[in-house]
Amino acid sequence: MGDAGKRLVFLDSLRGFAALFVVAFHSYLVPAIQKPALPTWLSPAVFYGSSGVILFFVISAFSLSLTMPRHEANGGLTSYYLSRLFRIAPLSQLIVNRCRGCSSTFRVGILLAPRRSRPRINS
Numbered sequence: 001m002g003d004a005g006k007r008l009v010f011l012d013s014l015r016g017f018a019a020l021f022v023v024a025f026h027s028y029l030v031p032a033i034q035k036p037a038l039p040t041w042l043s044p045a046v047f048y049g050s051s052g053v054i055l056f057f058v059i060s061a062f063s064l065s066l067t068m069p070r071h072e073a074n075g076g077l078t079s080y081y082l083s084r085l086f087r088i089a090p091l092s093q094l095i096v097n098r099c100r101g102c103s104s105t106f107r108v109g110i111l112l113a114p115r116r117s118r119p120r121i122n123s
Contacts (some may be wrong), residue, residue, distance in 0.1 A: 008066075011059055018055040025049020 028035060028046050038046060071080040 008063075011063055012051065015056060015059050018052040019043065021049045021055070022054030025052065 024046050026049070028038075028049075031037065067083075070085070072075070
C-alpha cells in the first residue's frame with residue numbers, strides 16, 4: 001500500500017511466511033543437496049509447500065483490493081491499471097533487456113566459435 005501508516009504488518013508477516021514455505025519446499029526438492037532427516041511434525045509443512053504460492057496469491061489479491069477505494073476516488077479502473085503499469089512495467093522492461101543482452105552475448109559467442117569441418121557432399 002502507498003502509505004507506511006496504513007500498512008498492515010500482519011500481511012507482511014504472512015507474506016514472509018508464505019515465501020519461507022515455498023523456499024523450504026523447493027530446497028528440499030533439490031537433488032544435489034544432502035538433506036537432514038525431517039522431524040515428523042515438519043514434514044507436512046515442507047511437502048505441502050506449494051500451498052505457500054496459493055497463500056501468497058490470496059494475500060496479494062486481498063492487498064490489491066484494499067487499494068480500490070483510493071483508485072475509485074482518483075479515476076476508477078483507469079487509475080488502478082495505470083498504477084499497476086507504472087509499478088510492473090519498469091522491472092519487466094529491465095528483465096527483458098537483461099535477457100536480450102544475455103541472449104545476444106550467447107549468440108555472438110556461438111558465431112565466433114570455430115566451426116567443425118564438415119564433409120562436402122558432391123552431387
